Amino acid sequence: MGIDERARSLERRWRESGDPDAGARLLRDRLATGEADLGEIALAAWLGDDAARRALDDDRHRDAASELASDDEPAELPRWIGQLKRFGKTSGVRAAIAAQELLLAEVDAEVDPELHEAIDDAVRFAIGWLRCPCGGHESLAVAHSGGVIDRWQAERADATGDSPAADPGEHPNGALDPLAPARPPPTVDSPLAAWLDAAAALAATRLGETRVRAAIRDALIPWTLGRRDPLEARLDGR
Numbered sequence: 001m002g003i004d005e006r007a008r009s010l011e012r013r014w015r016e017s018g019d020p021d022a023g024a025r026l027l028r029d030r031l032a033t034g035e036a037d038l039g040e041i042a043l044a045a046w047l048g049d050d051a052a053r054r055a056l057d058d059d060r061h062r063d064a065a066s067e068l069a070s071d072d073e074p075a076e077l078p079r080w081i082g083q084l085k086r087f088g089k090t091s092g093v094r095a096a097i098a099a100q101e102l103l104l105a106e107v108d109a110e111v112d113p114e115l116h117e118a119i120d121d122a123v124r125f126a127i128g129w130l131r132c133p134c135g136g137h138e139s140l141a142v143a144h145s146g147g148v149i150d151r152w153q154a155e156r157a158d159a160t161g162d163s164p165a166a167d168p169g170e171h172p173n174g175a176l177d178p179l180a181p182a183r184p185p186p187t188v189d190s191p192l193a194a195w196l197d198a199a200a201a202l203a204a205t206r207l208g209e210t211r212v213r214a215a216i217r218d219a220l221i222p223w224t225l226g227r228r229d230p231l232e233a234r235l236d237g238r
Contacts, residue, residue, distance in 0.1 A: 020051040020054055021051075021054065022051075023050075023051025023052075023055070023225075024051045024052075024054035024055040024057075026051075027041055027051060027055035027225070028055050028058070030226075031055070036226065039087060039088070040225070040226075041056060041224075041225070042087070043087045043091060044220075044221050044224050046084075046087070047216075047217045047220055047221050048217065048221075049221050049225065051225070052225065077200060077201075077204050077209040077212060077213065078197070078201070081095075081196060081200050084196075084216070085190075085193055085196070089133075089190045089192060090133070091220060091224070092190065092192065092193060092196045093126050093129065093130060093141075093192055093195075093196070094130070094219055094223065095196055095200070095216045095219065095220060096122075096126065096192070096195050096199040096200070097123050097127070097199075097219070097231070098216045098218070098219035098220070098230075099199040099200045099215060099216060100119045100123050100148070100199045100203070101119075101123065101215075102203050102211065102212065102215040103199075103203040103206060103207065104116065104119045104123070106207060107119065114147075115151055115202075118148050118150075119148060121144045121147060122141075122144055122145045122147065122148045122195060124144070125137075125140050125143075125144040125145070126141045126145070126192070127231065127235065128140065129141040129192075130231065130235060131235055138191070138192065141195075142191040142192060142195075145192065145194070145195035145198075148195060149194055149195060151198070151202065152197075152198035152201050152202050155202070155205070200212055200216075203215075218230070219231075
């Protein structure tokens with residue numbers, strides 16, 4: 001069986017049966033040929049995909065992958081989001097879109113038109129940046145994420161009694177605020193990181209952390225493994 005034929009057979013088995021061993025072999029082949037990036041597979045593994053985890057569980061990839069996804073999954077959503085940011089800006093923006101659209105489906109535009117409009121606006125310009133990830137489109141996406149960030153800061157202030165202008169990660173006494181979005185780790189340098197924090201937190205306060213994590217996983221795993229892009233139609237302008 002030739003390499004291409006073997007790859008097609010593994011991909012067919014993976015798609016039809018969900019066999020993680022077939023998926024792992026296919027992902028290892030893609031890593032070997034350069035069709036897949038180690039960071040992409042590590043992201044899927046960190047998010048819990050069995051095929052990705054098995055693909056990286058060998059002598060060739062284990063050490064390198066552990067540097068990207070070495071931590072156990074934290075229980076708190078803000079810290080989970082903080083770790084997600086290690087995998088890059090595009091992953092973070094897609095995660096924010098997933099959290100926002102989960103919430104948008106639950107927000108009645110007539111009951112809360114301001115929040116509905118803010119989410120819709122932020123998502124629309126974030127997709128514009130995904131289509132063309134240049135500085136100009138990033139500036140637009142950052143500007144149009146402000147309504148969501150402002151809303152989260154206002155709601156957090158109501159819940160904690162803090163000023164909306166206070167440091168988003170601490171109470172005045174310096175203790176970590178469990179309701180605050182996690183601040184980006186030092187390796188993250190993206191103004192859009194604050195939108196991801198706010199998007200995840202707003203959705204979690206209404207729908208629960210479990211649903212937010214599930215929505216982000218469902219959006220990122222098929223995309224990062226090259227199986228399916230949930231945003232494909234909109235990125236193509238359809």
